[in-house]
Amino acid sequence: xxxxxxxxxxxxxxxxxxxxxxxxxxxxxxxxxxxxxxxxxxxxxxxxxxxxxxxxxxxxxxxxxxxxxxxxxxxxxxxxxxxxxxxxxxxxxxxxxxxxxxxxxxxxxxxxxxxxxxxxxxxxxxxxxxxxxxxxxxxxxxxxxxxxxxxxxxxxxxx
Amino acid sequence: xxxxxxxxxxxxxxxxxxxxxxxxxxxxxxxxxxxxxxxxxxxxxxxxxxxxxxxxxxxxxxxxxxxxxxxxxxxxxxxxxxxxxxxxxxxxxxxxxxxxxxxxxxxxxxxxxxxxxxxxxxxxxxxxxxxxxxxxxxxxx
Numbered sequence: 001x002x003x004x005x006x007x008x009x010x011x012x013x014x015x016x017x018x019x020x021x022x023x024x025x026x027x028x029x030x031x032x033x034x035x036x037x038x039x040x041x042x043x044x045x046x047x048x049x050x051x052x053x054x055x056x057x058x059x060x061x062x063x064x065x066x067x068x069x070x071x072x073x074x075x076x077x078x079x080x081x082x083x084x085x086x087x088x089x090x091x092x093x094x095x096x097x098x099x100x101x102x103x104x105x106x107x108x109x110x111x112x113x114x115x116x117x118x119x120x121x122x123x124x125x126x127x128x129x130x131x132x133x134x135x136x137x138x139x140x141x142x143x144x145x146x147x148x149x150x151x152x153x154x155x156x157x158x159x
Numbered sequence: 160x161x162x163x164x165x166x167x168x169x170x171x172x173x174x175x176x177x178x179x180x181x182x183x184x185x186x187x188x189x190x191x192x193x194x195x196x197x198x199x200x201x202x203x204x205x206x207x208x209x210x211x212x213x214x215x216x217x218x219x220x221x222x223x224x225x226x227x228x229x230x231x232x233x234x235x236x237x238x239x240x241x242x243x244x245x246x247x248x249x250x251x252x253x254x255x256x257x258x259x260x261x262x263x264x265x266x267x268x269x270x271x272x273x274x275x276x277x278x279x280x281x282x283x284x285x286x287x288x289x290x291x292x293x294x295x296x297x298x299x300x
Contacts (some may be wrong), residue, residue, distance in 0.1 A: 012285065012286060015255075015257055025257075026256055026257050026258075027254050027255070027256045027257075027266070028255045028256075029252070029253075029254045029256060030253075030289075030290070030293060031293075045249065051163045
């Protein structure tokens with residue numbers, strides 16, 4: 001499986017699969033540009049899950065009515081994840097959030113190989129409004145930031 | 160090369176049949192019991208046959224979707240309404256949306272109002288078809 005196939009699977013997972021436990025994602029864009037950053041995938045949605053009567057009632061009373069977004073970007077062996085690059089992506093996500101009045105966002109980084117530096121870089125991304133997770137396409141391991149949103153992504157989404 | 164898609168949508172076909180069957184059932188309800196009771200099964204059989212025929216007609220008039228596309232543009236027609244034609248180069252951005260019923264649509268953004276292609280109703284693979292549309296739009300843009 002290469003990075004683009006992983007992005008395709010991630011998109012299906014978020015719109016049709018277990019990703020719907022994270023939020024109700026309803027509109028997906030590929031090759032989405034925010035300033036000079038190009039995300040492979042951007043999906044917008046809402047925390048109020050749609051469904052049949054019981055799901056709707058449950059969601060209405062217990063879930064906040066927040067606009068949310070899911071961003072995914074792929075890295076390769078030549079362009080490994082580093083703190084500077086991750087900061088740049090998070091800033092791009094935040095600028096998009098501000099523009100679209102989103103309360104929460106998730107950033108999934110899809111890469112090949114999981115080194116200690118990548119692990120540390122992701123785990124230290126302690127932004128409370130942007131949940132970061134790294135998906136290694138070789139080992140299928142997921143590392144998330146130590147925040148509520150990051151852990152949520154790790155819990156529900158697999159590549 | 161032109162691609163054509165116009166699959167039968169069983170849900171809407173059944174809905175059309177039910178509408179027509181219920182209309183006939185209401186008519187029968189207002190008929191005198193002395194007239195209908197002896198030929199109850201015959202009336203039911205006629206209602207079913209007429210329901211199927213008129214249901215098919217109603218489905219073709221209101222719900223049936225015909226979609227065709229090539230490298231230059233596409234044409235979409237719902238029921239007997241006039242078909243809508245667009246060229247891919249009228250659009251600059253493509254997204255995939257899902258509605259409350261779980262149906263997918265490819266949404267095309269351009270200078271005018273966004274246009275939606277109902278891919279689930281056309282029984283196309285939403286994710287694959289969206290990538291195909293993206294390549295048409297990128298090529299033509």
